[in-house]
Amino acid sequence: MSVTEYKCPCCGAGLKFSSEAQQMACEYCGTRFDVETVKQYNETLQSQEQPEMQWETYDTESGNGNWKEGEQESLRGYICPSCGGEIVGDATTAATKCPYCDNPAVMPNQLSGMFKPDYVIPFKKSKQDAQDAFRQNCKGKYLLPKFFLQQQRIESIQGIYVPFWLFDCDTDSNISYNATKVHTWSDSNYRYTKTDHFLINRAGGVDFEKVPVDGSTKMDDTYMEAIEPYRYEEMVDFETMYLSGYLADKYDVDADAGKPHANQRIRTSVEQLMRDTVKGYATVNVKNSNVRLKQGKVSYALLPVWILNTNYQGKLYTFAMNGQTGKFVGELPISWKRFWSLFAGFSVGFSAIASAIAWFLL
Amino acid sequence: MKKRVMFVLMVLFLFVTAVPVGASAEYRERVVDRAGLLSESEEEELAEKIDDLIDNYNMDIVILTVGDYTQYTNGGMGAREFARSYYADNGYGFDEENSGMILMVSLIGRDWYMYIEGEANVAVNDYGSEYITDRMLEKLKDDKFAEGFSGYLDDLELFLKAYDKGKPYGDDHPVVTTAKMLKYFGIAIGASIVLALIIVLGMKSGMNTAKPRPAAREYVKQGSFVLTSQQDLYLYSNTTKTAIPKSSSSSSSGGGGRSSGSRGGGGRGGKF
Structure with a gap:
């Protein structure tokens, strides 16, 4: 008789039924699941194995x-x-x-x-x-x-x-x-x-x-x-x-x-x-x-x-x-000269404004 | 009846006149090192600093160290009451409100109290006493008393200066140190550079409008989308916890706190 092995949704290891907890338990990562959850989980995944x-x-x-x-x-x-x-x-x-x-x-x-x-x-x-x-x-x-x-x-x-x-x-x-x-x-x-x-x-x-x-x-x-x-x-x-x-x-x-x-x-x-x-x-x-x-x-x-x-x-x-x-x-081609000068311009401009604001706030 | 009123008036008269006369007449030590924590030169240095502060800001400043303050109080007083009574009994304080402050350090129990009287409460409010003593306590904990007191006076000067300019420091007007200032400007400039970079990179990406389309949703036949089943299956949960970092305030490190006293004085104290 073949036994279906259920995989842990958390780590992928095999799940075993824990008689004390009445749940499926993963010995590897310790997570526990309801039996019904595991069944549905495996059914869902199997339904997708089609050409x-x-x-x-x-x-x-x-x-x-x-x-x-x-x-x-x-x-x-x-x-x-x-x-x-x-x-x-x-x-x-x-x-x-x-x-x-x-x-x-x-x-x-x-x-x-x-x-x-x-x-x-x-x-x-x-x-x-x-x-x-x-x-x-x-x-x-x-x-x-x-x-x-x-x-x-x-x-x-x-x-x-x-x-x-x-x-x-x-x-x-x-x-x-x-x-x-x-x-x-x-x-x-x-x-x-x-x-x-x-x-x-x-x-x-x-x-x-x-x-x-x-x-x-x-x-x-x-x-x-x-x-x-x-x-x-x-x-x-x-x-x-x-x-x-x-x-x-x-x-x-x-x-x-x-x-x-x-x-x-x-x-x-x-x-x-x-x-x-x-x-x-x-x-x-x-x-x-x-x-x-x-x-x-x-x-x-x-x-x-x-x-x-x-x-x-x-x-x-x-x-x-x-x-x-x-x-x-x-x-469009990019002029790197323009790129860096705009960057420098914006940096200096914003810094001046931000510093002025900081000055008044302090 | 008349006699009783007279008696009360007499007592009041004696009380009011006796103290100020004593206060103005004799020179009082401002650094009283009963516990012997300071060398002579350190004591002199601190006294000089205090004299300068008193000259400039007209607030009395006293540093008192004792071996064990409870010996002076017959066990009945706390550190605050001892500091207050020492300040009052020795006639410290200027103007009609006896404005000024005393820092008391008692070595045996490692107690300290900064008692503040009169107008000095405006210059050194809750925010101020916390700011000043927190920094000082770092030194006192390592038994660096001279350094601690010297730093205490430097910080005190900051607050007295701000008060003198009519803008005392407080929660709504915090002290700005150079490091803090550099930090603020650093953030302002850093944020500006990042913003500038975002803008130019945005411009750069605008130069290329040929973007691939990973999906083909324009070609979905209208109304053809149907869901035949949907299932949301709960699997498991995990919980993590991270410790919340504790802020290190003087209240937790030394059990200090501000209290208002019988003469309208404020202050802060605890253990170091």
């Missing part, structure tokens, strides 16, 4: 849809001899500059292995909007080197359709948290701190729609996440005509490679959502999280991004704007 996060495969041979006749012929491929970036444009749009590394010479390239995207969100923001946003972004930045803005060729900002994998799924999750409540009180000699430990369990479901994962290694994931979210109401089925006047990036991260990232974002969201329902505790930490996906579906979309990669004093700075909503992000 999770399975996605339907995206058929990389053909994509979800196929090119219509003549469609692919209207596209032109380019390759950047400097960074190896592959871009695509329609026949009417000549690529003159690599949007990733700022290299002014791009070469025509045989277009192959590109699948027809399922969806596209057309550009809504113009080049002028992007340039204005860049200037606006530089405004009021005291740490910006003085001549940075003048030296930038912001007219070279480019509109590019970035490939994204969009992950749809329903989830069925079971998350447990370690939580504590803390009470303190004191008598004339001691201050007491009592910590109550709880195991919190939440199970439930939530559906996700089109969680985007950047499908291009050339595009920094951080930047692509930072310009999110896109409004999917304006997303339409892909037609090559939307490419006219813009470039498109050819994806080089396939759907499978994008899954771990999507999983991570979905898991974090579920943990946060469930966490929001855990109230009244001093600390709450995830102990186990089991997120099962149902009807995981992947689609492929081109989303609009205005991008400027620019060299400043030997370092590449990237700026990106959501081509639909106009959300602008980027990292």
Whole structure:
């Protein structure tokens, strides 16, 4: 006959039944538990040992849809001899500059292995909007080197359709948290701190729609996440005509490679959502999280991004704007001279004020 | 009836006139070292200090050491009463309120009392007597009597000076030592530097708006979130205790405390 060994919730050692106390006791750490508590604790943990996060495969041979006749012929491929970036444009749009590394010479390239995207969100923001946003972004930045803005060729900002994998799924999750409540009180000699430990369990479901994962290694994931979210109401089925006047990036991260990232974002969201329902505790930490996906579906979309990669004093700075909503992000260079002189100025100024106040108070 | 009134008036007259006449007529020692705790030069030094203080602030200051004060009191008086009566009986004190103070130290029982009379209670109030004697007791505990008395007089001068300027020290106007002042300014400057650093670091972080999004909550289908079960299971508790640090005041170290006496005098005393 096999005996189930119950683990101590406090230290993980095996628990034994103490006949005197009529409780389960841990010989290692000395903590005692009600039998019912231990049973529930172990049941909760066991319920979470299930497989999770399975996605339907995206058929990389053909994509979800196929090119219509003549469609692919209207596209032109380019390759950047400097960074190896592959871009695509329609026949009417000549690529003159690599949007990733700022290299002014791009070469025509045989277009192959590109699948027809399922969806596209057309550009809504113009080049002028992007340039204005860049200037606006530089405004009021005291740490910006003085001549940075003048030296930038912001007219070279480019509109590019970035490939994204969009992950749809329903989830069925079971998350447990370690939580504590803390009470303190004191008598004339001691201050007491009592910590109550709880195991919190939440199970439930939530559906996700089109969680985007950047499908291009050339595009920094951080930047692509930072310009999110896109409004999917304006997303339409892909037609090559939307490419006219813009470039498109050819994806080089396939759907499978994008899954771990999507999983991570979905898991974090579920943990946060469930966490929001855990109230009244001093600390709450995830102990186990089991997120099962149902009807995981992947689609492929081109989303609009205005991008400027620019060299400043030997370092590449990237700026990106959501081509639909106009959300602008980027990292501006920092003038350390300005940084330290501002720091010194503030320090001296505040010290003078604080010393004056101290002088009057004393 | 008339006789009785006359008698009372006579007694009062004698009492009122006798003491002040004696007080102004003879020179009184201000450092009375009956217990022999001080060398001659130490005694002189202290006496000089006291003379200076008396000249400047017009408050009487007496330091009295005895071997065992109970020998003088036939067991009936406490340290406070002994100090008070010594001060009164020997005609110490200036002005009509006999303003001044006496510090009595009795070696055998290691008792001490600082008795304060008249206007001196304004200069050296509860806050002052605690401040001055706490610092002195540190020295007396190590039998450093000359040092203790000298420090006592230095601290006393601080309080007399503040009183003289019309702003006596008290709970609402505490003594500011150089160390305390440095501490305050140190805190002010330190806090300023930290604040300046927070501001410039905030500006620096504002230079990079490309921040990753670890979650994907924007993509949750509206109204799709349902909880199918929730359970909050209490497991166990543990309790820790930490000792509360004791503040070291003279009352706990020597059983001292302030009391008001029959002649409106204040003071503080205890054991060292």
